[in-house]
Amino acid sequence: MAKIAITLGDPTGIGPEIVLKVLKKYSFDHTIILYGAFPENIRIPKFSVIHEAKEIEGVDKGVYWVPYKQDSSFVSGKPSRESGIAAYNAIKTAGEHALDGFIDAIITAPISKHYIQLTHSNFIGHTEFFARQAQCSEVVMSFFSDKLNVALLTTHCALYEVSSNLTIENVVKKIHIINNSLKKFFHITKPKLAILGLNPHAGENGAFGKEEVEILQPATVILQNEGVEIDGPFPADTFFAGDYHKYDMIISPYHDQGLIPFKMLSFDAGVNVTLGLPYIRTSVDHGTAFDIAGKGMASQRSLFEAIALAIKMLS
Numbered sequence: 102m103a104k105i106a107i108t109l110g111d112p113t114g115i116g117p118e119i120v121l122k123v124l125k126k127y128s129f130d131h132t133i134i135l136y137g138a139f140p141e142n143i144r145i146p147k148f149s150v151i152h153e154a155k156e157i158e159g160v161d162k163g164v165y166w167v168p169y170k171q172d173s174s175f176v177s178g179k180p181s182r183e184s185g186i187a188a189y190n191a192i193k194t195a196g197e198h199a200l201d202g203f204i205d206a207i208i209t210a211p212i213s214k215h216y217i218q219l220t221h222s223n224f225i226g227h228t229e230f231f232a233r234q235a236q237c238s239e240v241v242m243s244f245f246s247d248k249l250n251v252a253l254l255t256t257h258c259a260l261y262e263v264s265s266n267l268t269i270e271n272v273v274k275k276i277h278i279i280n281n282s283l284k285k286f287f288h289i290t291k292p293k294l295a296i297l298g299l300n301p302h303a304g305e306n307g308a309f310g311k312e313e314v315e316i317l318q319p320a321t322v323i324l325q326n327e328g329v330e331i332d333g334p335f336p337a338d339t340f341f342a343g344d345y346h347k348y349d350m351i352i353s354p355y356h357d358q359g360l361i362p363f364k365m366l367s368f369d370a371g372v373n374v375t376l377g378l379p380y381i382r383t384s385v386d387h388g389t390a391f392d393i394a395g396k397g398m399a400s401q402r403s404l405f406e407a408i409a410l411a412i413k414m415l416s
């Protein structure tokens with residue numbers, strides 16, 4: 102029986118609300134362990150509390166809770182420095198438990214980078230945090246849905262920094278992570294991949310930038326010679342108007358290039374997956390929505406899809 106962690110995210114956002122909605126509506130044939138804090142305006146079921154990591158080894162199917170231990174109270178829609186600390190503590194503890202082998206998968210509810218950065222100024226996001234904690238030199242932020250799957254070669258960096266974060270070596274490493282993950286977790290024997298260009302018209306042979314000629318094309322040739330089935334780099338402006346459905350994964354050099362079409366097609370049902378970690382990590386693909394937190398309006402669909410995908414990857 103797998104042990105699945107769900108971090109509650111910022112306790113003043115919609116994370117706690119959608120977690121409780123999912124647990125009320127669905128039952129899972131696994132052990133579910135919640136990490137983090139609930140706001141005081143939400144009625145909390147009587148979960149069995151876990152005080153020490155070693156207790157996780159003995160739990161059975163059901164829902165358990167590793168609470169935030171500080172004496173703080175939170176109210177939905179009112180984020181603060183303390184709510185950021187609670188959110189950070191939840192992912193830190195869940196990550197430690199996963200690395201120690203107590204947890205098989207982590208599903209994360211949304212956090213606020215701003216409120217975490219008030220006390221952890223170098224915090225960038227879940228993906229980068231878990232990679233650093235696990236001492237992984239390369240991980241891949243990817244997104245899955247029934248409509249399309251997208252992976253990013255860079256994550257949360259400024260647009261002007263994208264080019265300097267791309268090298269032949271790290272492009273090859275990241276695409277191997279993608280290819281191997283599709284085989285291991287999704288049982289795709291021969292994944293078919295497409296890579297997008299960085300520049301307009303994929304650079305037009307260097308007319309609008311050299312990254313395609315100097316980085317993406319050479320990396321693609323290396324990968325093809327190593328048995329990876331990958332096409333491109335394609336001009337991004339026309340790619341999604343064509344037959345993108347034939348690819349198991351579309352690889353984008355930077356964040357918005359891949360996520361604009363993905364979220365247009367799959368916002369409520371998309372799942373964020375970090376590939377390359379020593380455990381499975383999935384997440385909702387939306388934010389904290391402080392403006393509607395505590396009002397009962399938040400949809401739990403993306404969280405349910407994230408849990409379902411993690412379970413699928415464990416099979």
